[in-house]
Amino acid sequence: MKTLLINTLLIISLFAGAPALAQENSLRVGMSGQYFPFTFVEQDKLKGFEVDVMNALGKEMGRDIQYETANFSGLFGMLQSGRIDTVANQITITDERKKAYVFSDPYVYDGAQVVTKKGNTEVQSVEDLKGKTVAVNLGSNFEALLTELPYADQITIKTYESNLERDTALGRVDAFVMDRVSASQIIKDKPLPLELAGPTFSQITNAYPFHDTEAGRSLRDEVNKALAALRDNGTLTTISQKWFGTDITKP
Amino acid sequence: MDVLNVEYMLGLVPVLLRYLPLTLQLAGIGMVLALILACLFAVVRVLRIPVLNQFTIVFISFFRGTPLLVQLFLFYYGLPQLFSALTVIDGITATVMGLTMHFSAYMAESIRAAIVGVDRSQTEAALSIGMTNGQLMRRIVLPQATRVALPTLMNYFIDMIKATSLAFTLGVTELMGATQKEAAGSFLYFEAFIVAALMYWIVVELLSKLQNYLETRLNKAYNR
Numbered sequence: 001m002k003t004l005l006i007n008t009l010l011i012i013s014l015f016a017g018a019p020a021l022a023q024e025n026s027l028r029v030g031m032s033g034q035y036f037p038f039t040f041v042e043q044d045k046l047k048g049f050e051v052d053v054m055n056a057l058g059k060e061m062g063r064d065i066q067y068e069t070a071n072f073s074g075l076f077g078m079l080q081s082g083r084i085d086t087v088a089n090q091i092t093i094t095d096e097r098k099k100a101y102v103f104s105d106p107y108v109y110d111g112a113q114v115v116t117k118k119g120n121t122e123v124q125s126v127e128d129l130k131g132k133t134v135a136v137n138l139g140s141n142f143e144a145l146l147t148e149l150p151y152a153d154q155i156t157i158k159t160y161e162s163n164l165e166r167d168t169a170l171g172r173v174d175a176f177v178m179d180r181v182s183a184s185q186i187i188k189d190k191p192l193p194l195e196l197a198g199p200t201f202s203q204i205t206n207a208y209p210f211h212d213t214e215a216g217r218s219l220r221d222e223v224n225k226a227l228a229a230l231r232d233n234g235t236l237t238t239i240s241q242k243w244f245g246t247d248i249t250k251p
Numbered sequence: 252m253d254v255l256n257v258e259y260m261l262g263l264v265p266v267l268l269r270y271l272p273l274t275l276q277l278a279g280i281g282m283v284l285a286l287i288l289a290c291l292f293a294v295v296r297v298l299r300i301p302v303l304n305q306f307t308i309v310f311i312s313f314f315r316g317t318p319l320l321v322q323l324f325l326f327y328y329g330l331p332q333l334f335s336a337l338t339v340i341d342g343i344t345a346t347v348m349g350l351t352m353h354f355s356a357y358m359a360e361s362i363r364a365a366i367v368g369v370d371r372s373q374t375e376a377a378l379s380i381g382m383t384n385g386q387l388m389r390r391i392v393l394p395q396a397t398r399v400a401l402p403t404l405m406n407y408f409i410d411m412i413k414a415t416s417l418a419f420t421l422g423v424t425e426l427m428g429a430t431q432k433e434a435a436g437s438f439l440y441f442e443a444f445i446v447a448a449l450m451y452w453i454v455v456e457l458l459s460k461l462q463n464y465l466e467t468r469l470n471k472a473y474n475r
Binding site for chain 1: 262266269324327328331332335338341342419420421422424428429431432433434435436437438440
C-alpha cells in the first residue's frame, strides 16, 4: 500500500516536472502558421521567415525550438498562461504590450500599409479610408494604429482570424491594413487581385515578447545575444533576402 | 472565375488525412466520457438524489447555457491564470474536458427523457412479478430507454465530431487547424476547405450507417 502511494506520488511529480524540464533545453515558440510569408504551412511543413530566423536562433543558442501553432487570437493567451516562452509572429512593440511583457531587440523594421482590390480608385492612401470599411487581423497592432488616426470614428474596422486578403479581393471590405513586406509578397506570389495604396503610414518594429519574470528576462537576454550574432554574421540579412528580396531586419 | 485547382486538392488529401485520427480521438474519448457523465446525471435527476440533484441542475444549466468556445477558453486560458499549476492542462486535455462537459449536459437531458418516457405500466408489471429495483432498471427500463435515446445520442456524437474544429484556437492542430494553415500558405481557400468538408461528411455518413444498423437491431422486438 505504502509503495503504491509512493509510486503514485513519483509518477505525479514526474508529470508535474515535465513542463519545467522541457523549458531547460528547448524554447517553446508560438506562431499562427497563417501569416504568409512569415509563417505558413505547405504540405504539412511549417515554413516562413519566422521559422528560418527561429531555427537559426535555436542553433546559435544551442536550444531545440519547439513550435506550437494556434490561431493568432490564442497566442497571447498561451504566452500568458505559460504554455509557450515567446511568440514569433511579427509582434509589434507597443506601449500596451510593454506593460505586460519584456521584448527582445527588434528584428524586423516595417511600416503599416493600406492594400485595396486592384483597380480601386477611391482609396489611394490612408487618408482615403474615411467612411470606408477596413479589415485587420484580430488582436494585431494594425487595429490600434487605425483607431489612433484623427478620423478614426469615420472608419469601420472589421477584424479577421484569417482570410482578410481574400475578402478584400472579393470586395467585401474596401481595404485591409497589414505590414508592407508581407502585403507586397502576397501581391507578388499569390493569385489575388490586390494592390498597395500609397506609402506606409506608420513605422513598426517587431520583436519577441517574453514573460516579465526572472526566467523570461534571462531568456530574452539569451535571445538578444544570439540575435546580435546572427545580425553580425549576416544570417538575418540572408534570410530576409530569401523571403523578401530586401533586408527588413535593419531600420 | 478562377479554375478549381484539382491537383492541389488531391495533394492535400493525404496531408489532411494525417490529422483525421486526432479529430476522431478527441470526439471518441469525449463521447465515452460524456456518456458516462450523462448517465450519472440522468440517474441523479430521475431519482432526485438530494444535493447531487441540485448540483446537476446547476451544472447542466451552465454547460448548456454557455457557448462551447467560451468554456474551452475558460479551461485552457482562464484556469491557469487563477491556479498556475493548471498550466499542465494541455490543449488536447482542455478540448476533451470541454467537449465532455458541454455535451454531457445535453445528453443527460435526453437520457433522462428516455428513461421517464418508458411507460409506467412496464414498471408496474415488472414489480408485480417480483422484480427488484435493480432488475427492473436493467431488464425492463434501460433496454427500452436505450432504443429511444439512441438517435439523439448519435446526433450529439455527430455534433461533437464537428465541434472538435474549435480545438485549433487552443493550439491543437486537428483536421480544421491543419486545413486553415494549409489554406493560409496557398491562398486556395475553397480547395482546402472543400477537402476538409468532404472528410467530415464522409465520417458522419459512416456513423449514420452505424446508427441505422444499431436501430434495426434494437427495433427487432417491435417488428413483425
